[in-house]
Each structure stands twice: as structure tokens, then as C-alpha cells.
Amino acid sequence: MGNTIIEASKIVKYFHDPVKVQVLKEVTFAVNKGEFVSVIGKSGCGKSTLLYILSTMDTDYEGDLVFDGELMRSKTHNQLAQVRNEKIGFVFQFHYLLPEFTVLKNVMLPGLKLAKLGPKEVEQNAMEKLQMLGIEDQAKKQANQLSGGQKQRVAIARALINNPLIIMGDEPTGNLDSKNGRLVFDIFKDLAAQGQSLLIVTHDQDFAEKTDRIIEMDDGRIIRM
Template sequence: MGDIILEARNINKYFHDPVEVKALDDICLSVRKGEFATITGKSGCGKSTLLYILSTMDTDYEGELLIDGEPMNGKSEATLAGIRNGKIGFVFQFHYLLNEFSVLQNVMLPGLKLNRFPPGEVENRAMARLDQLGIRLLAKRKAYQLSGGEKQRVAIARALINDPCIIMGDEPTGNLDKKNGELVFNIFRDLAADYLQTLLIVTHDETFASRTDRTIRMEDGKIMDGQL
């Protein structure tokens, strides 16, 4: 494993409606380059709450967060949005593809938004990602024409388009059957093993978690096991 890509230091999170509840309790966590790590625990244990903080989508917390060595605290929402788009790839339980757009257009969207490369180069990069995931032939198909497994592979290609430091997933196999869930797991495993892609995946699937590099177990807002 390489350098630390993601680091959380003493993260505390409170909800205040209707009464104050401590959702995360002194979370310390780091994830290294090329690591395939999962966060597991019962529903309500705080794993998705933690992921939203680690992804910079929730800034209402105590403690420190660093991504690729850069502190996230105190940055404007516009700055954080740029960091999310450039350094974090997201894969959710529901793919959030734009149905009337083609597969290629969906994959290109974060690249066009980042504006790091001209549109022609973004298209070439998107096609390369579709090739990598074995779905090049779907490039011109509309998103609504795809199966659930195909949609999730397109979502993974989209997550990879900007060469993110880390891919974060929230139950990415939760809406898939066993066959397609296994396919997505194998894609993640290959990304980590062959491309040194860092992955942090929230899942309730213990079988999925048991086959990753590290399982971080949460209970009542605390990390009980797997802390590095």
C-alpha cells in the first residue's frame, strides 16, 4: 500500500432535531493508495453518515479531514465541489444516470464539468473507461435501455473519468442480483489490484466485505474494528 489518500482525525457528528444525538464518536481513520476497504455495520450505526463527511458533502462536524494530504476544513462549498469532482469518484446503490443521455454522454459529464481537458479528449478518456469495463459497445445506447448491472458499470466508468484519488461507494451492490453484484465486486477488486485505485465502500453485505483488503466495522457511531 502507498501513501495515505484519506485521513479522518477525531471526527464527531451531532444531529440536533428534535434532540441532540451524537451520530459519530471520535472517528479516526486512514485509507492508503491502492487499498480496497469497506465500512460495515448494522443499519443506523453511522456508516453512511461517515461517508458523507469523508466525501465532503457534509461539513457540519467536529474534527479534521484530509484528502490526498490536503485539509478540507474551512474551505468554501465551491472549492469543495471542485475537489469532489476532481479527486473523488462516487458509486451509489442507485446509479443516477440521466436516462435520455447516451452511455458515453453520462460518463463524460464529470470530465466536462471539471474542464481539465478539451471535450474531444474527455470523449477519448470516456471511451477508454468503457473499454476498461467491457462495455464499449454500449456507448451510443441510452441509459434507460440498459440492465441494472450495465447501469452500474456505466456509473463506475463515470466515477473513474477524472482519475480520482479515491472511489467512494454507498451500497453499490445493494440493488443488484447476486450475479451482477459479483461482477461489480470483481471490477472493484481489479481496479485496486491492477490500477492501484483506492476504494472505500459502505456495505451491509458481509460476504462482499470479507473479501476486501480491510473491513472497518462500526457500531453506535464508533469504529469497533479495522481502524488503521
């Protein structure tokens, strides 16, 4: 526990279809509380595969993942779902908002699912997150009425709703124009300044260079960190 959020030790991953391929080769690293870390590397080097394992969604790997002081291998699927919902906020390349739901409802959903707070408090927190991201005026709109940049900000608000230990992103600016990409980066930077830990996969070198630490991967290995 203490200061380390993620401890990955010798993570090995194979895919078996169509042939057996080793995609991760003894990946070992840690992320400490308050760090803003980026992961870079060529397309196909294993970044998304690694993030999928670190986020506890993929359990088919060798090696150990300790998240917030707990060994993930010993957990059931339900326990892992609980860890994710409570402690990890996700931002993907595509926003995965529910298009027919309001912006506010989309942000509230992980909070309602966690059910640590009642709906009124979850709603209040959701409005605060939207305010923080400068889109509180969009709260009552349906998600599909927003622009791409606005949708991604809603996705960030949703990722923050349960006050996660860490935000994980897989190419969160990959589908945005450069202006909105910068905006999302600035939001992450602000969050980091407030003590939020972030682990963000990106192919944007400029983005990566402005983070606290770059982890560079090549062919399933970390080659720089």
C-alpha cells in the same frame, strides 16, 4: 500527503432533528494509497453519514478531515466541489444516471465539468472506461435502456472518468442481484489490483471479507479495523 489519502481524526457528528442525536463518536482512521477498504456495520450505525463527511459533501461536523494532505475545514464550498470532482469518484446504491442522455454522455459529464481536457479527449477517455468495463457497445444508447447491472457499470465508468485518487461507494451492490453484485465486486477488485484506492460501504459480509481491510462500525464508533 505522501501515502495517505484520507485521515479522519475524531470525527463527531450530530443530527438535530427531531432531537439532538450523536451519530458519529470520535471516528479516527486513515486510508492509504492503493488500499481497498470496506466499511461494514448494522443499518443505522452511521456508515452513510461518515461517507458523506469523508466525501466532503457534509461540512457540518467536528474533528478534522485531511484529504490528500489538505485540511478540508479551511476550504470554501467551491473548493470542496473542485476536490470532489477532481479526486473522488462516487458509486451509490442507485446509479443516478441521467436517463435521457446517452451512456457515453453520462460518463463524460464529470470530465466536461472538470474541463482539464477538451471534449474530444474526454470522449476518448470515456470510451476507454466503458471498454474497460465491457460495455462499450452500449455507448450510444440512452441510459434508461440499460439493465440494472449495466447501469451500475456505467456509474463506475463515470466515477473513473477523472482518474480519481479514490473511489467511494455507498452500498454499490445493494440494489443488484447476486450475479451483478459479484460482477461489480470483481470490477472493484481489478481496479484495486491496478493500484486504485477504494473505500466501499457495504452490508455484504462476503464482499467485505475479500477486501484488504474491514472497518467495522457500531453505534457511531469504529469497533474493528
